[in-house]
Amino acid sequence: MERCHIFLKCGIMNPQKKEEEQTIYGARNSGAVLILRKEKGYTMSMETDSKKQFQKILEESNYIVFFSGAGVSTESNIPDFRSESGIYQTVKDYGYPPEVMLSHSFFLRHTKAFFAFYKDKMIYRDAKPNNAHYFAAEYEKRGKVKAVITQNIDGLHQMAGSQKVLELHGSVLRNYCMNCNRFYSLEEVLSQEKEIPVCETCGGIIKPDVVLYEESLDEQTLMESVMHLEKADTLIVGGTSLTVYPAAGLLRYFRGKNLVLINKSKTDYDNMADLVIRENIGQFLGQFLD
């Protein structure tokens, strides 16, 4: 198992957009773009409807992995701190970009400033799951979705009812004393008046169970993610442009039949996908919840 660090740009990313291929294999249909995988020998049909196509994929799939990125959370009104506006706002308010403020070394050196930023920008207690989360939970109940792999740290997949959720970047809902390892809920951390939350037992600093920049991802979570990806017949990737590590790196473990990308903007993997949907993910997946 290779070690990897959060948010490092993955070596296999190709920043060059393959405009030509996308034009050749892309077909615009009712706001969505359908791109067919070249090597599968499909013929392009202008009548192909992305909704019908997706329905067919759902029906024929028995092992779906649902991979969710920040775009799934933004539809629950949780802003993406990695977006242009997110970075701009953080620098404006705190003087540092988010990848500095959310780094392990910043946490150790400027713990107070870290928690000020963290509580203000990373915690959204009133956020509710949207139809993308409910879709993943519902199709797990139906025996189709076997795992959710997420880059989000908000716990919304579990709130929607998903059982098997692999949180690559951890969760704000779990917090541990750095000294004695005592568990603290988010509520307990936030209820403390102190600028730096401390352990009631030993006085140690309570650290959120979130993977910071410069920290390694949890190996067990990565291994389980790879195992599910290798077994999956369908991979639905939603709300990520696949530029954040380890999303792109994990994708290569998928060898199944259907790769579906649902993202508002173009990704470097569009030309590899069997179905590309450029719609609001909650709205699109909500159509399959009846």
Ligand SMILES: [Zn+2]
């Ligand atoms: Zn402690």
